[in-house]
Amino acid sequence: MPSLKDxxxxxxxxKSTRKITKAMQMVAAAKLRRAQDAAEAARPYAERFNAVMxxxxxxxxxxxxxxxLLKGTGKDDVHLLVVMTSERGLCGxxxxxxxxxxxxxxxxxxxxxxxxxxxxxxxxxREAMKRxxxxxxxxxxxxxxxxxxxxxxxTDIAKDVLGKFDAGEFDVATIFYSKFVNVVTQTPTALxxxxxxxxxxxxxxxxxxxxxxxxxxxxxxxxxLPRGVATQIFAALLENAASEQGARMSAMDNATxxxxxxxxxxxxxxxxxxQAVITNELIEIISGAEAL
Amino acid sequence: xxxxxxxxxxxxxxxxxxxxxxxxEIPAAAGDLTAxxxxxxxxxxxxxxxxxxxxxxxxQEYVVTGGFAEISGDSISVxxxxxxxxxxxxxxxxxxxVAQAHAAKQDAPEHLTEAATKLLADMVALGTxxxxxxxxxxx
Numbered sequence: 001m002p003s004l005k006d007x008x009x010x011x012x013x014x015k016s017t018r019k020i021t022k023a024m025q026m027v028a029a030a031k032l033r034r035a036q037d038a039a040e041a042a043r044p045y046a047e048r049f050n051a052v053m054x055x056x057x058x059x060x061x062x063x064x065x066x067x068x069l070l071k072g073t074g075k076d077d078v079h080l081l082v083v084m085t086s087e088r089g090l091c092g093x094x095x096x097x098x099x100x101x102x103x104x105x106x107x108x109x110x111x112x113x114x115x116x117x118x119x120x121x122x123x124x125x126r127e128a129m130k131r132x133x134x135x136x137x138x139x140x141x142x143x144x145x146x147x148x149x150x151x152x153x154x155t156d157i158a159k160d161v162l163g164k165f166d167a168g169e170f171d172v173a174t175i176f177y178s179k180f181v182n183v184v185t186q187t188p189t190a191l192x193x194x195x196x197x198x199x200x201x202x203x204x205x206x207x208x209x210x211x212x213x214x215x216x217x218x219x220x221x222x223x224x225l226p227r228g229v230a231t232q233i234f235a236a237l238l239e240n241a242a243s244e245q246g247a248r249m250s251a252m253d254n255a256t257x258x259x260x261x262x263x264x265x266x267x268x269x270x271x272x273x274x275q276a277v278i279t280n281e282l283i284e285i286i287s288g289a290e291a292l
Numbered sequence: 293x294x295x296x297x298x299x300x301x302x303x304x305x306x307x308x309x310x311x312x313x314x315x316x317e318i319p320a321a322a323g324d325l326t327a328x329x330x331x332x333x334x335x336x337x338x339x340x341x342x343x344x345x346x347x348x349x350x351x352q353e354y355v356v357t358g359g360f361a362e363i364s365g366d367s368i369s370v371x372x373x374x375x376x377x378x379x380x381x382x383x384x385x386x387x388x389x390v391a392q393a394h395a396a397k398q399d400a401p402e403h404l405t406e407a408a409t410k411l412l413a414d415m416v417a418l419g420t421x422x423x424x425x426x427x428x429x430x431x
Binding site: 056 | 300302303304305306307320321322332333334335336337359360362364369371373374
């Protein structure tokens, strides 16, 4: 049975924990809004881009001269997994879920006899996968100094990936990130970026065929494909940032609520034992008086 | 309003312009072109340069560093890698861009050196054009 003093200390420590988690929740909420705005602002670009790429890919994709980024190397022996996670913890199952999906993917590929290489973005995913997949790591991108994710961050990662592709280090690249559905739901997602996959354009048929291309269809496509990789990575980074804050917000909300429940329980216990002590003292006095 | 067409200028990070315009001067890869209502459908890549938008509220200029433009019958969209209103471009931006182009030229594999050299030249020309020092006497 803990003493009254112990209980009191316990209550005050849980109270300060609650203050911290509450503050973190509010910070996450503010950051989430900013992250969502950023993701929202990036959407028109990505949408237009994918629409044009879809058209181009559909018209050039079949030919033999199509760029390698679009039609692939013709093999799928070596897979590159780019796993995007956060730099900080305390965000519920966010990092664990992405790592789990990537791990599953890596295991499936290895079982099929493929070679797997992994680039990690963000410290937490690296830590989570180091133990069982550590020997597959070929690179790491540190985002801890990046205050605001800009397009530049994405182009740097894309450049790295494209350089490795040009050097023939892999055949297929897949990025792993968390898609932001809402504050309580984030879905870990795998997206193949090389060879590029674009949704076929809706059948506007004749209208899309009328475009003229300058300098030429192939050259435009060759110019755009690397940008496409960067665009997809950028979108993934933004989604991930929003998801991270969303996950942290709901994790901290839970923590705050749990702390509240714990304080209530401890307070009841504290009051009960205080009353027990008083009752005990009274009994002692009364029985002492009676004995006289 | 007559003779206007819908114009969007978007960069990966934000939407800069969206509204009706009468003409847009685009720094396309193969030379500047002006798009107005009824221009034939065209998709072209951009070179670094100045994009001029003439609309109902007068003329605005933006600096773009590459990307592409899509002109269709009833709308013009420019998707620029980076786009800034001309007034916001500082010497720092130009230095960054030129340095990047330099680095790209240095690292470029053989079949791309020509393109990288052109990119660098375009960057420098852009700097001079908007009255900032391209700061690269070495090319």
